Amino acid sequence: MASSDIVxxxxxxxxxxxxxxxxxxxxxxxxxxxxxxxxxxxxxxYRKEITTEGATAKAQERVKMMETLKRLEEAPDDSDxxxxxxxxxxxxxxxxxxxxxxxxxQRLTPEERTRFLASPFSVLSxxxxxxxxxxxxxxxxxxxxxxxxxxxxxxxxxxLFAISVAYAYTCRHLAVTSVTDSDExxxxxxxxxxxxxxxxxxxxxxxxxDAITSLSSKDVPASALLSDxxxxxxxxVVTEAGLHPHDNALRMLGDLHDAFMRKPKVRRxxxxxAACVRTCxxxxxxxxxxxxxxxxxxxxxxxxxxxxxxxxxxxxII
Numbered sequence: 001m002a003s004s005d006i007v008x009x010x011x012x013x014x015x016x017x018x019x020x021x022x023x024x025x026x027x028x029x030x031x032x033x034x035x036x037x038x039x040x041x042x043x044x045x046y047r048k049e050i051t052t053e054g055a056t057a058k059a060q061e062r063v064k065m066m067e068t069l070k071r072l073e074e075a076p077d078d079s080d081x082x083x084x085x086x087x088x089x090x091x092x093x094x095x096x097x098x099x100x101x102x103x104x105x106q107r108l109t110p111e112e113r114t115r116f117l118a119s120p121f122s123v124l125s126x127x128x129x130x131x132x133x134x135x136x137x138x139x140x141x142x143x144x145x146x147x148x149x150x151x152x153x154x155x156x157x158x159x160l161f162a163i164s165v166a167y168a169y170t171c172r173h174l175a176v177t178s179v180t181d182s183d184e185x186x187x188x189x190x191x192x193x194x195x196x197x198x199x200x201x202x203x204x205x206x207x208x209x210d211a212i213t214s215l216s217s218k219d220v221p222a223s224a225l226l227s228d229x230x231x232x233x234x235x236x237v238v239t240e241a242g243l244h245p246h247d248n249a250l251r252m253l254g255d256l257h258d259a260f261m262r263k264p265k266v267r268r269x270x271x272x273x274a275a276c277v278r279t280c281x282x283x284x285x286x287x288x289x290x291x292x293x294x295x296x297x298x299x300x301x302x303x304x305x306x307x308x309x310x311x312x313x314x315x316x317i318i
Contacts, residue, residue, distance in 0.1 A: 010035050017210075018217045030213040126175040128168070130231045130248055137177050139255035141247075142274045152276035155204035157290040159195060160249070160273060161229055162211040166192035167252055168228035169220050179259040186259050192218055197266050208293045226298040234291050235281075246287065249277045 006016045008028035016026030020033070022041040027033055033041075092107050129137040170179055170188050179185035189196070192215060195203035205211040215222040232252050235245035244250055253274040260266040280287035 008032055010038055018213060021217060021219070030209055030216060033213065033216060126172060128171045128228070129177050130228070130252075139178050139180075139251045139258070141250050142254035142257050142271055144271060144275050144278055148272070148275040149279065150272060150276050152279060152286045153204070154286050154289065155206065156273070156276055157280075157286045158205035158208060158211050159203075160277070160287070161208055161233065161290055161294060162205060162215060163193060163196065163256070163273070164229040164232045164249070164252060165211070165215055165222050165225045166220060167256060168225045168232065169215075172225075172228075178255050180255065186263075189256070189259070192220055196269055197260075197263070199265055208290065208297055212297075223297075223301050226294055226301060230291065230294055230298060233287065233294070235283075235288070244278060245281060246277050249287070250274055253277065 006026045008014045008016045009025040010027050010032040014028035014032075016028050018028070018033075019026050020038070020041050023038075025038070025041075027038070032038065096107060129139065132138075166189055167179065169192070170185050171177070173188070174182045174185060176182045176185065179189070195201040205214065212222040232248045233246070234248075236243075236247060253270050257267050257270040257274075260270070277287060279285075282288055283292065
């Protein structure tokens with residue numbers, strides 16, 4: 001370890017790669033970011049994500065939030081105890097300004113907070129184009145020169161994963177079908193993906209978890225967006241004639257290409273990434289291997305969420 005290397009403040013073992021945006025503590029990994037010793041900041045990050053989404057949600061989305069809470073409150077209780085029933089949702093939220101997300105958060109029960117943290121987009125009604133069955137909403141494919149035939153590395157595919165997560169978050173956060181529909185989209189993406197937008201950047205993520213940690217440090221709930229990344233990057237089992245198996249990934253890059261109309265260097269990078277995707281066919285390709293890693297990571301998150309739900313259910317029964 002070089003004398004200039006900064007050691008992670010949380011585990012005191014590994015070299016720190018990131019800095020917490022809240023407390024400025026250097027840390028090395030997502031595990032350390034989420035560790036109990038850093039609980040105040042990590043919980044604050046997820047809380048901020050929920051409240052930010054609530055603050056920008058439309059009236060219809062706020063109604064959905066209240067309906068979700070009411071369903072939680074009305075869930076059947078098998079207990080025969082004569083204990084006092086919990087407050088009714090309507091009573092708990094009476095007089096609360098639905099635009100005041102801090103007040104809403106304070107009225108949530110621990111169980112309700114846990115469920116919202118496990119699925120930060122659960123109250124939003126927006127459906128992105130990659131979840132639509134029709135082809136009308138899909139962005140156009142990028143124009144890739146036939147002579148451009150790069151050899152993709154596993155690190156470049158890790159970067160592509162980061163791009164897909166940042167892209168999915170931006171679309172959902174702004175509730176836009178295409179990132180070309182919002183002037184704010186390129187601003188957000190520039191913050192999330194400096195390796196894409198900075199001219200001389202040579203950053204290549206060492207792993208999927210490395211990319212998740214980087215995005216999480218920028219307030220992007222990457223673990224909650226793994227399913228979106230899978231849909232965007234996973235090859236289609238059956239494709240229409242003339243379509244590439246990774247059609248969704250190519251269309252995502254095409255959409256980003258059009259969003260950075262005034263950034264020719266960024267556009268060239270995106271065409272290069274698209275050319276890398278074009279060379280990937282089959283599960284043994286570099287992209288196929290990264291998709292398998294993302295799928296395994298998604299299984300871990302699903303298991304964690306399931307365990308969390310079972311734990312909160314057990315606590316409620318007790």
